[in-house]
Amino acid sequence: MAQAIARYHVTDLKGFYELMAQTREVRVQAVAALAAGRPPEPAFAHSLENALLNLRETLRPDGKAELEVAPGRSMELDLGYELGELEKDLLYLRQGEAALLAYLDELQPGFSAETALAADTLRGLRFRAWITDRDGTTNNYCGRYNSSIQSVYNAVFLSRYARANVGRSVFITSAPLQDPGIVNVSVNPENSFIYAASKGRECLDLEGVRRVFPIEEEKQALLDSFNTRMEALLEEPEYEIFTLIGSGYQKKFGQTTIARQDITGTIPEAESRAFLARIKEMTARVDPEGGHFRIEDTGLDVEVILTVDDGQGGKDFSKAEGVDFLNSTFDLGLDQGPNLVSGDTRSDLPLAEAVLRHSADTWAVFVTRDEELARVVRELAPRSLIVSCPDVLVAALGALA
Ligand SMILES: [Mg+2]
Structure with missing residues (x-):
């Protein structure tokens, strides 16, 4: 039994993440009950309502939350995802599916017709x-990965569809697997989805066993060494803030992501640049010859990537390599089809292409309002479907179980 969530004051960012992690525990149990055909206990909705009220208390009159990240330093947050999904879950748990769908139709005109x-x-x-992407495809978009907890209705609809209509269902994400990772933000029932993280380099199968795409020992040792140094640095009080903003610190398989800034510019630019320099220096110390790591800086996140040997000076691992690894590891039988692949951005096109290469008997479903991307998808896949937002896809799949 998940611990009930009480009413309390959330004052800092750590407390906010702790509260969101608690909502995950409650949601996991609510989904398990619903998946087993049992009515969810009223205590679940009560806990989620307390969480919602706790979050609402952090809002300023302008609707943004303000939370302390370190003593004397606070940060502005848009909690639209967290609040919105809690509201929908409460309605779903207390009044049922029809009430939720009616509400979604109120939020977005034309929702029912499109669904x-x-x-x-x-x-x-x-x-x-x-094979599906998660963020922006089956899950509404949230600016902070670690609080993007999947909602109850989302897990119930998706797993119901997967159980009724699909042999093997896989989430593929560029986020890491666990602690933190996709497992910590998902609430799907057990045995419903394979989780393929780090673009498919590390997976959790239906039995909960971790499977990984092999990385040479020597390269892994270098990344481990970098991570150990990085973690020691992030434990120092002045650097801890970088674990709390934006993408935070994500130890992926074959890659580590460290946030140096977030979209609201919480970190003064000079401090952010100094941190980037520190990361580069640390990478150079671990890999003095260069060649084993590649650093990518988006201005917000720094990605320290282990290169994959291809005999031509190393290359990156993409979701396309991930698909091939998944197909052989889990006997997906992609070559026989029929397959379903779903995504929401251009970076998911290689994913769709990889599945289509295995079999032309593949449906591509994209969640986008970008007409150009929609055109490319229609050209790429003989059979395709474009929808405007994740909730349309989730509700449509939920209706097909
Ligand atoms: Mg996405």
Whole structure:
């Protein structure tokens, strides 16, 4: 039994993440009950309501939250995702599916009509395998990965669809697997989805066993050494803030991501640049010859990436390599089809292409309002469906179970 969530004051960012982690525990149990056909206990909704009220208390009159990240230093947050998903879950748990769908239709004009059309398009189809991106595709977008906890209705609808219509279902993400990672923000019932993290380099199978794409020992040792140094640095009080903003510190398989800034510019630019220099210096110390690591700086996140040997000076691992690894590791049978692949951005096109290379008997579903991307998807896949937002896809799939 998950600990009940009480009413209390959330004052700092750590407390906020702790509260969101508690909502995950409650949601996992609510989903497990619903998946087993049991009515969820009223205590679940009560806990989520307390969480919602605790969060609402952090809001300023302008609707943004302000939380302390370190003594004397606070940060502005848009809690639209966290609040919105808690509101939807409360309605779903207390008043049921029809009430939730009516509410979604109120939030977005045309929602019901678009959902019905999407469901009609996919009705009667069965898939051997479904490989899907999470953020922006099946999950509404949240600016902070570690608080992007999946909602109850989302997990119930998706897993219901997967159980009824798909042989093997896989989430593929560039985020890491665990602690923190996709496992810590997902609430799907056990045995419903394979989680493929770090673009498919590290997976959790249906039995909860971790499978990894092999990395040479020598390279792994270098990354481990970098991570150990990085973690020691991040434990120092002046650097701790970098674990709390934006992407935070993400130890992925074959890659480590460290935030040096967030979208609201919490860190003064000079401090952010000094931290970047520190990361580069640390990388150079671990890999003095260069060549084993590649550093990518987006201005917000610094990615320290272990190169994959391809005999030509190293290359990156993409979701396309991930698909091939998944297919052989989990016997997905992609070559036989029919397959379903879903994504939401240009970076998911290689994913769709990789699945299509295995079999032309593949449906590509993209969640986008970008007309150009939609055109590319239609050209790429003989059978495709474009929807406007994750909730349309989730509700349409939920209607097909
Ligand atoms: Mg995405």
